[in-house]
Amino acid sequence: MDTFLLRKLNRERAARRAVIHLTDLGDGRDRVIREGDPVAGPLGDAIASAFRSGKSCLSDVEDRRFFLNVHLPPPRIVVIGAVHISQALAQMAKVAGFDIMIVDPRTAFATQERFAGTELVADWPEDVLEAKPLDAYTALVAVTHDPKIDDFPLSKALSTHCFYVGALGSRKTHAKRVERLKALGHDDAEILRISAPIGLDIGAASPPEIAVAILADIIQHLRRRPLQDPAP
Numbered sequence: 001m002d003t004f005l006l007r008k009l010n011r012e013r014a015a016r017r018a019v020i021h022l023t024d025l026g027d028g029r030d031r032v033i034r035e036g037d038p039v040a041g042p043l044g045d046a047i048a049s050a051f052r053s054g055k056s057c058l059s060d061v062e063d064r065r066f067f068l069n070v071h072l073p074p075p076r077i078v079v080i081g082a083v084h085i086s087q088a089l090a091q092m093a094k095v096a097g098f099d100i101m102i103v104d105p106r107t108a109f110a111t112q113e114r115f116a117g118t119e120l121v122a123d124w125p126e127d128v129l130e131a132k133p134l135d136a137y138t139a140l141v142a143v144t145h146d147p148k149i150d151d152f153p154l155s156k157a158l159s160t161h162c163f164y165v166g167a168l169g170s171r172k173t174h175a176k177r178v179e180r181l182k183a184l185g186h187d188d189a190e191i192l193r194i195s196a197p198i199g200l201d202i203g204a205a206s207p208p209e210i211a212v213a214i215l216a217d218i219i220q221h222l223r224r225r226p227l228q229d230p231a232p
Contacts, residue, residue, distance in 0.1 A: 001021065001030060005021070005030065005031070005032050008032050009021060009032050012032070012071070013071055016073035016137055017034060017035065018034070018035035018051055018070075018072045018073060018137070019032050019033060019034050019071050020032070020033045020050060020051065020068050020070050020071070021068075021069040022047070022066055022067075022068055022069075023066065023067045023069070024064060024066055025058075025064075025065045025066065025067055026064055033047060035051050035227050036227050041061075041062075042061045042062065043061045043062075043066065046059040046066070046068065047068065050068045050070050051070065051072070051227055052224065052227075053070075054070055054072045055070060056069045056070045057070075072137070073135075073137040074098075074137070075097075075098055075137050075222055076100065076101065076139070077093050077098050077099070077100045077141060077218065078100075078101050078103060078129075078134065078138055078139070078140050078141070078153070079100065079101070079102045079103065079143065080104070080125055080140070080141065080142040080143065080149060080150055080153045081102075081103075081104055081109075081141075081142065081144035081145075081149070081150070081168075082102050082104035082106070082109040082114065082120065083109065083143050083144070083207075084207035085143055085168070085207045085211050086115075086141075086143060086211075087114060087115065087207070088207050088210075088211035088212075089215060090115060090118040092211055092212065092215050093215060094118075096215060098139075099119075100118060100119065101118075101119040101120075101121065101132070102121070103123065103129075103153075104120075104122060104144065104149070105122060105123055105124045105125075105149065106122075106144075106149075107122045110122035125149065125152050125153040125156075126152050129152075129153060129156055134153075134157055134160040134162050135160060135161075135162070136160070136161045136162065136163055137163065138157075138162045138163070139162060139163060139164035139165075139218045139221070139222070140153055140154065140156075140157035140162045140164065140165050140166070141164075141166050141167075141198070141214060141218075142154050142166070142167045143168040143198070144168075145168065145173070147176075147177070147180060150167060150177075151177070151180055151181070151184070154167060154177070154194065155181060155184045155186065158181070158186055158190045158193060163221055163222055164195070164217070164218045164222065165193055165194045165195065166194065166195040166196065166198040166199065166217065166218075167194055167198055168196075168197070169196060169197065169198075170197070171196075174194075174196040174197070178191055195217055195221075198210075198213075198214055198217070199213030199214040200213045200216045200217045200220070202216070
């Protein structure tokens, strides 16, 4: 890889943008492709599949062989609410390869004893997300049931195109949430992106089962996500 492409690759990775270093194994020519860059035909299909899977691979296209070296930002989960579901989800997420952060201003819940070994921030989401902003490779999970805590990060997640946005609560609770989000300027199409009730419908009852349903929903959204348009 020449110096120009290496600098471009490192710049994209530092900005938490997904890229593929594409090499034609026949003539050695290579280039860096950002997620969402238009590539037509079967090669474009192979590139899209690689972006979604996150796996580097060889691809034979029209009598040519390419190596697709995939560089995805580490996917992360930001959970708003240090509740029992969050305790189970924190452990499962690590096993599945996700970085995870728990945010809750309620210091009675946000204790290191309850979340040993997990990044835990006992502060308001407005302050936390200013220092650690959401992005397209973040899943936002809101589970406090408290609009004063949940609404801001939900709104921010929709605005920053998080690949997953989920919120705990009944349909009645969510209907009230929808009205508040509309008052914040979000339209129906944006709000429909929220998984509510949260998680896949597997009949989950206990906090660990709900955590399983949420994590499965997050993984499904990550692997089947629409590819982002390239940022300027």
